[in-house]
Amino acid sequence: MNIFDSSCPWQKGNLHTHTTLSDGRKTVEEAIALYRGQGYDFLAITDHRKYCPPAEKNGLRVIPGTEFDRNYxxxxxxxxILGIGLEREVVQDPAATPQQILDAIHGAGGLSIVAHPGWSLMTHESLQELSGYDGIEIYNGVSEYYSGRGxxxxxxxxxxxxxxxxxxxxTDDTHWYERDAFRGYIMVQAPDNTWASIRKGxxxxxxxxxxxxxxxxxTLxxxxxxLHVDSSxxxxxxxxxxxxxxxNRVQLGDHITHSQYKINSTDHHVRVEGIDANGKHVWSNFIEIPQ
Known part of the structure; x- marks a missing residue:
């Protein structure tokens, strides 16, 4: 079973970006130009409690988004919590609980991603208590380069x-567009860079x-x-x-382009994490193992 479809193109994108709509240092137009110049195909503008509508400029797809927050x-x-692909603006109630924020994101047709849990000093228990969120950040660029918790x-x-x-x-969670920009992104297989295709991927x-x-x-x-992995x-x-x-979990070498893992009888899922000669990481999603 192949995880990826060899006939489908890849789309490069970032799902956590800030502009002058909140606390970012670049305007939406400047951000679009910078990301397009770096070869990105899509970008979610996720300013704090602000809604950026969908757009398409110079071949780059702008996905509507918002970053909602509660700080205790x-x-x-x-x-x-990131709301990605929102079909309408969601105004955050200052008294809303994190769960109510998640529910509001889903009510507006969006995907919900819990942002930078380590920067936020979240506990594992607090993440387990939330219900229904679609994903979490495994890496956040601004948190690494400015807070050391990325x-x-x-x-x-x-x-x-x-x-x-x-x-x-x-994600990179860009604010300053200096050390934090272009540090983390996703590669999605989709026939085009429309949000419908990206979301499906x-x-x-x-x-x-x-x-x-x-x-x-x-390949499983x-x-x-x-489990077989082909990589750069x-x-x-x-x-x-x-x-x-x-x-057999850790495999080391100078130039690994193919690796494999004999699944243990106690494995219910596996994910792959690779590191290159420059210390840069790549992460797969979880792969469930048939029992």
């Missing part, structure tokens, strides 16, 4: 081990998250129970699962 100071925990693999794995398997997204898990390295194909051989050159490939110890 005792104890310190923040809930920042990687969230442990959240993804603990949730999955507790039966809450979410889609994973790398996401919902069918025909995408991956990256800082630059590429995943060309992931259900006869030999082996990597120095390490890690096969994360819900098994405590897997001696």
């Amino acid at each position: 100071m005792s104890p310190n925990i923040a809930y920042h 990687y969230y693999s442990d959240y993804a794995d603990v949730l999955a081990a507790n039966g809450i398997m979410k889609r994973l997204f790398a 996401i919902e069918e898990n025909r995408y991956y998250s990256t800082q630059g390295p590429e995943l060309h194909q992931i 051989d259900e006869t030999t129970f082996t 050159p990597l120095c390490s490939v890690i096969f994360y699962s819900d098994t405590f110890f897997a001696g």
Whole structure:
């Protein structure tokens, strides 16, 4: 079983971007020009509590979005939730709970992504208590380069081990358009860059998250129970699962373009994480293992 469709083109995009509509340093028009110049096909403008309508400019698809937030100071925990592909503006009620925000996003036809859980000092329990969100950020560029809390693999794995398997997204969350810009994005298989096509690719898990390295194909051989990965050159490939110890989980080399993992009998799911010679990561989504 191949995860990706070799006949379908790839679309590059970022789902977390800020502009002068809230606290970003570039206008919407400037952001569109910068991302298009970097080869992006789609971009979600997700300013804080502001709605950016859909648009298409110079070949780049602007996906309507908003970042909703609730910040609590005792104890310190923040809930920042992206609404992506909203069919209408959603005005946040200042008294709304995080769950009510999620429900409002879905009511407006959007996808909901919990943003930067580590930056937000979220607990695993707080993520387990929320219901119905579509995904979480596994990487956030501005959180890495300005706060030192940009990687969230442990959240993804603990949730999955507790039966809450979410889609994973790398974003840059650009504000300053300096160290934070173009640091994380997703590659989606879709025939075009319309939101309907992009959303379908996401919902069918025909995408991956990256800082630059590429995943060309992931194949699950259900006869030999082996997972095969073809990629751009990597120095390490890690096969994360819900098994405590897997001696074959980490594979190291100077120029790995094909790797494979013999699935353990205790694995219910596996995800792939690779790192290249420049320290840049690539992440697959979770792959459920037939039992």
